[in-house]
Ligand SMILES: Cc1cc2nc3c(=O)[nH]c(=O)nc-3n(C[C@H](O)[C@H](O)[C@H](O)COP(=O)(O)OP(=O)(O)OC[C@H]3O[C@@H](n4cnc5c(N)ncnc54)[C@H](O)[C@@H]3O)c2cc1C
Ligand SMILES: Cc1cc2nc3c(=O)[nH]c(=O)nc-3n(C[C@H](O)[C@H](O)[C@H](O)COP(=O)(O)O)c2cc1C
């Protein structure tokens with residue numbers, strides 16, 4: 001009888017029991033899924049993007065479905081860092097899994113203040129820097145599409161925290177390697193990608209955009225091949241761990257990212273379609289490794305044959 | 307709230323482009339209240355990729371227990387077309403019951419229900435729910451509006467109730483030839499109710515909210531929004547909140563039934 005395969009993985013000093021995390025903005029603050037998912041089985045929970053002040057988000061409609069995907073323009077509505085710490089973290093810290101706070105700011109100084117506030121909190125295992133949101137007017141993606149700006153904001157946050165620091169990259173760039181290298185040099189412990197792809201839909205009867213924000217971010221199965229290509233490129237460009245995100249619905253999808261070089265993955269839109277996706281992916285990874293006589297998940301990471 | 311793999315018990319035409327689907331669910335829907343909804347997914351399909359919200363139209367009762375739910379839906383696009391093709395024994399994946407339903411304040415004796423088109427769906431559950439409880443429906447009124455005679459749904463349910471039923475159609479093919487809000491307002495003027503509950507197209511609900519406001523009557527409306535998750539995770543289902551510019555409520559958590567004064571019309 002063979003032993004159960006070992007799913008443990010490490011992202012920038014943070015040990016995970018398995019490589020499957022929830023993507024920011026698709027899993028609320030964890031509690032929303034309590035009755036549907038055994039949260040303690042997850043690799044980690046990444047919470048909705050946090051800002052210094054509570055944010056109200058964009059006017060509706062905020063969502064439109066597309067072929068095998070969806071476009072959202074939520075506009076980073078969130079309770080704000082203080083309410084997160086006072087109200088949401090209480091539930092999350094009772095879990096036995098790492099909680100990663102995703103943060104965004106309009107100015108570099110806001111990212112710095114957010115990181116400083118989170119750094120002393122024991123309940124926060126790591127910080128994910130969102131420099132890639134396509135749905136807020138200032139900041140967000142502006143940092144993620146310019147290597148110098150990405151370097152500066154990463155470095156400024158790095159100085160504030162010794163926690164594992166993940167920088168989340170935007171796909172809305174010509175050369176993903178360039179940005180990946182910039183944030184790695186600035187001291188990021190890992191990079192995660194991709195955030196959503198800037199996109200739009202038009203109602204031909206009214207000739208108006210289907211989203212009040214005009215454009216939004218495309219996610220879901222439709223973006224997986226693009227995400228995979230970018231993860232593969234980024235993994236070749238940097239030494240730090242890469243976290244794969246984009247259209248992952250099944251264990252097979254997650255395996256493609258691992259083979260392309262991702263050390264872990266995040267599951268986003270799939271949580272809406274099938275709330276237990278993450279658990280099915282974890283079970284599926286284990287079954288795949290077992291069936292292929294692979295002892296540990298690290299034995300499959302970056303094994304793409306060319 | 308739970309996720310259930312439900313089995314189709316029946317899927318019958320209820321009018322031109324309207325269907326009733328009965329679903330047997332392993333979970334228990336006895337705790338569901340009128341106005342709550344489910345998120346339905348067609349199994350093993352990636353297009354449409356998102357679940358679709360549907361109000362609970364009724365419970366399927368078996369030996370005194372609710373062992374399933376019934377939905378009333380109109381075919382308008384991709385998911386509802388595929389749904390209409392399902393046969394007895396097929397499976398669908400449902401998440402629910404979700405959201406906040408209608409709330410009958412104690413002491414509310416006189417309740418007017420107003421439905422436009424397929425908006426009648428949750429109001430049927432409302433009536434059957436309170437009929438099973440020690441609630442006196444003798445002073446209730448029902449107002450049903452539709453495009454045309456064939457679009458009047460659930461008439462059979464309401465006509466057995468001994469409750470005054472006011473019918474209107476846009477083309478005059480049945481009932482009064484006017485909008486449903488017309489007899490509603492006339493009746494409200496003659497005999498103001500304690501509560502109005504309404505479900506229907508946005509323009510109709512705006513008009514009902516306006517009638518309620520002008521007559522100082524409490525009003526609850528069930529509204530729609532595009533939803534991805536139905537459970538408070540995506541924040542996609544925002545609607546403008548009254549009084550505070552650029553602040554939003556979320557239809558799946560704060561609603562879909564709202565006190566009409568909470569919303570900006
Ligand atoms: C809480 C709630 C309860 C609902 N209850 C019912 C119900 O009991 N019975 C019922 O028939 N419908 C109900 N709806 C509406 C139903 O969800 C939509 O009709 C359905 O999602 C359409 O899916 P589709 O793939 O067939 O259409 P799509 O292909 O997605 O869209 C086709 C067209 O339908 C219209 N449409 C799509 N979604 C909506 C929507 N949410 N509201 C209004 N128009 C829409 C649009 O004009 C769109 O262009 C409810 C919606 C909500 C939010
Ligand atoms: C509704 C919605 C909200 C999101 N909110 C955030 C957010 O607050 N912060 C962030 O970094 N990414 C956010 N994202 C992006 C996801 O975390 C993820 O990067 C993207 O959706 C691609 O993965 P997927 O295809 O698995 O969904 C959001 C995505 C969606 C669909």
Ligand code: FES
Pocket residue numbers: 532533534535536537538539540541542543556557558559
């Ligand atoms: S539909 Fe996702 S939060 Fe309401």
